Amino acid sequence: MEPIERGIMFRFYLAGGAGLLAVAVSIAVSLAFARRLAAELCSLQRTAQEPARDRLPRVVARLRRGERIDVTVEAPPPVTGRTREIALVAEAFEAVQRTAVRTAVGEAELRASISKVFVNLSWRSRSLLHRQLRLLDEMERRAASAEELDELFRLDHLTTGMRRHAEGLVILAGPRPSAPGTAPFTSRT
Known part of the structure; x- marks a missing residue:
């Protein structure tokens, strides 16, 4: 083989290796991002389910017994992720949760009145x-x-x-x- 051919082949293998390395890095970054996104979504899901299953029924039961409820304590902000979209969903969920607790408190106050x-x-x-x-x-x-x-x-x-x-x-x-x-x-x- 001639030196020109070797140079071309070397560049070809170098470009192919760099491309393959770029694809491998891209896959690794995508998998890491997907894992982080899945972890944030699982955390948000747990944060959303806990009030629906536990906290809101407990708040309603306490209101029925005539206890005073602090909305900020009973509707804490959910754990937000680092991803902007998940953080926005968490903020929207927080607003819904606070509204639900505030409404329950308002209903209890109305019944008491x-x-x-x-x-x-x-x-x-x-x-x-x-x-x-x-x-x-x-x-x-x-x-x-x-x-x-x-x-x-x-x-x-x-x-x-x-x-x-x-x-x-x-x-x-x-x-x-x-x-x-x-x-x-x-x-x-």
Whole structure:
């Protein structure tokens, strides 16, 4: 072989080897990137599943028991990856998670407010009904005729029905401690 041919062949083998090396490096970089991307996606998946399976049901149960919830503690930001797209998905998931916890907290606060309204209405009605029942007792004792006594008993019956409605409001409000200085309704038929 002549030196020119050897030079051409050497360059050809050098170019082929460099190309083969470039392909091998490209495959290695792609595999490393794919592994890192898969690891970040698995981490994001675990971060997404934990709130759905564990944290959100636990938060809802605590809210039902009347406990206070800190949204920032109960909806921590997920672990974000180094890949921009995965970091953006993690941020979007964080926003969804915070909204879900905030909504659950808002619903619990709304239920508690409605419960307080029912209890407040019941206590006001109860106070009026107790006064009305005392007045009816006095009027029944002083009734002169059977007709008056019959009308007072009908009014007493209506007042007792109103008292039961007030008790129903307390039941709808759910278990709550009674107001200071109040006694439960007394049975009267």
